[in-house]
Amino acid sequence: MAHDIIQIQDAGGNVFYPETLSAAVARADGQSVEQALSALEAPQRQLLAFSYQNGWQDYTEDNSLEIWKDPWGYVHLAGSITGGTDTGVLALPQGWRPRRTYAQMARNASNGAMAAYYYIGADGEMRLVDGALSGGTYNINGYFYAG
Numbered sequence: 001m002a003h004d005i006i007q008i009q010d011a012g013g014n015v016f017y018p019e020t021l022s023a024a025v026a027r028a029d030g031q032s033v034e035q036a037l038s039a040l041e042a043p044q045r046q047l048l049a050f051s052y053q054n055g056w057q058d059y060t061e062d063n064s065l066e067i068w069k070d071p072w073g074y075v076h077l078a079g080s081i082t083g084g085t086d087t088g089v090l091a092l093p094q095g096w097r098p099r100r101t102y103a104q105m106a107r108n109a110s111n112g113a114m115a116a117y118y119y120i121g122a123d124g125e126m127r128l129v130d131g132a133l134s135g136g137t138y139n140i141n142g143y144f145y146a147g
Contacts, residue, residue, distance in 0.1 A: 052081075075143060077140050097120070097122055099122060106118045106140050
């Protein structure tokens with residue numbers, strides 16, 4: 001990613017040089033602006049390989065549940081699941097679990113209600129709770145610190 005024009009600001013956000021060519025900036029550590037900025041860019045995320053339980057599965061191949069951990073230790077969940085026959089959805093391995101039970105609303109895409117919740121316990125078990133559980137499709141989206 002090219003950064004040809006940059007802004008130079010102080011810690012208070014005051015702009016001193018609003019349109020400075022990055023090639024004209026000399027850093028004290030010898031790095032170029034391009035090198036310093038590329039170090040800040042997020043690395044490619046690595047998805048967790050997991051197995052569903054109790055008949056749960058991805059809603060579609062294009063809308064599958066993805067689970068990944070960012071460089072700061074937060075575990076992210078995003079996607080849709082369907083077809084389960086029980087509240088137990090999956091189990092997260094050590095290092096991917098919250099310290100305490102994490103709870104988040106999940107939209108029941110089958111009827112549009114926001115009455116479903118998913119919980120992930122400190123034991124790593126992910127459970128979905130909804131009064132109309134059988135055969136529904138649920139949108140999962142959230143994150144927690146796994147520390």
